[in-house]
Amino acid sequence: MLKNPSSSGSDPDVLVRQVERWGLLELTLSLDNNGLESPLPASHIDRSTWKAVFSRSGRERERFAFQDAQGNMAIRFMPDEEGEWSYAILAMPSEEERQGEAKLRESGNAAEAKPRVVATGRFRCTPPGPGNRGPVRAVSEKDFAYADGTPSYPFGTTCLYGYEEASFETTLASLGSASFNKVRMRVDAACSDSHRLEQAVTRLGAMGIEVELLLGGRPLTPAAVKSLRETVSRFGAFRHVGWALLAEGSGLDPAARSAWLRQVHAYGGEGHLLTVHAGDPFLDFGDPSITHVSLKGRDPSQVSRYAALHGKPVIMDVCGCEGDAPTLEDSLPGEELVNRIWTSLCRGGYAGHGEAFVRGQGGTWHTDGGPLLGEAGPRIAFLRSIMEEAPAGLRYMPEYYDAATIGIDGLYYLQYHGIHQFPYKQLSVPPGRYTVELIDVWGMTVTEVAGEFDGHIHVPLPSRKYQALRIRNQAVPPSELPFRYETAKQPSPYSSRMRNGQNQLPAVANRLEQDDNFIQASERLQPDSAGSDEG
16 A cells, blocks of 8 residues: 555556545555565654655645554545645654764764655545535635535534443434534543544534534643644544634633644644634634634624624634523523524624533533434524525625624525514615515524515514514526635635734724724615614
8 A cells, every 4th residue: 555665566656546635545554564675673663753745736735643443553634636646654763763863963973863754655636526515614704615615604513522432322313313514522632532533523524514623722742742643633634624722721822822723733734624712702813724713602792793803704602502501501491592593693603502401410412412402403404494595605784783684785685683573674775676584583484475575675573583584686596696605715814913912802892892883874774763783
């Protein structure tokens, strides 16, 4: 499988395998079958120090070895460009060699201990197969898309240790029958169940579910760096894996957080979603390796403000849990959790599902996985179906200040009324012929409103909570609406809000609040009243 460049009779032009774009190439570093002409010297037997350099068209990517479930050392790589790639396996100098080099340097007879090329090879990257849309990436200040341009709307849940043996199969069965396209799981520094987590990641990928792995930040000691390198090397080549560094309780200052992010990026996190998960919305998310903002909070109506603050997509990954746990945010009724998720979405962001019904042994879905018991799940599936039928590129529309609204002006509007029991709504939109539908968020129904609607829309409503409107221009056929992004490249890095060691975000937030554009009158808006912002 692997070839030694000095081996007699080896053909360097043989392509050993084919891997589809955004697929997974795995090289097993076995001394028994790698085609080496002679045994390696004892100093190079430690394969944990090995790495591979993958090359194509002048680009190089380094990936490091880790121990697989069979006890072999392996290297994984996700090619992102079609065509022929080459690679070289390097055995790094041992600690003994490095110490010997230092002694020689002291005596004036330095002989540099260099990496040794122990094997080379080539492979062909083919077009992606069915269902392979590539990794999810941030493509604007609000939006996510797969690498092939297909929009991605994160409808995620948190299930920190659901991959552990006690609840493994039940957790996967629950996720397989639910509507979530993302799950957040915790991987500790010394994860004793790393192989079981890998099984979960593999099976979730087959279900089309993205996996965000939460890393607990700690000072980057040599042991911490080694653990992080092994974790990212193991999981970083799965196209459906993203990364989040936990900010709370880590004790890491901004410089240390940036060092962690650089390490994740270098070991295989590039091209994948990468963030810091924090409870502080004023944390500096300006590091260019951070793709989006991940928050824990209870007020999703603020996501539009946070998006303007950071210039990156905002996900309130933890906004509370439907459940009966003895804490304020883990005992929400399902209606409130669904309300928060709808509010976040129609304010130009996203929010995640959480469930904390306490079971007999004290476990909950949020921490331990297992069965899903709540009522929010089917309502989230309903919302996901609405979004996946919507055109790409919906923007938050602050001009409709009394109800959270996203849309494309003149084409499509989705407006959520939350806890407000409006008897009717009036909207002023560009001239045209529109279809208006009333959505019962909790009842999961869509009812077309009878009548003809032009640029001045008056809609009678049932005066109930948790209602929404969907308005579509009849003159524009679905085939002419944008349902893909032209590119799925990472947007330009947003500059840091740190100046001379001081966080400027609170000052920026104050300016935004003083000039709060979502309560300014619009030239086209004809509001019902001067009421407060939506719920």
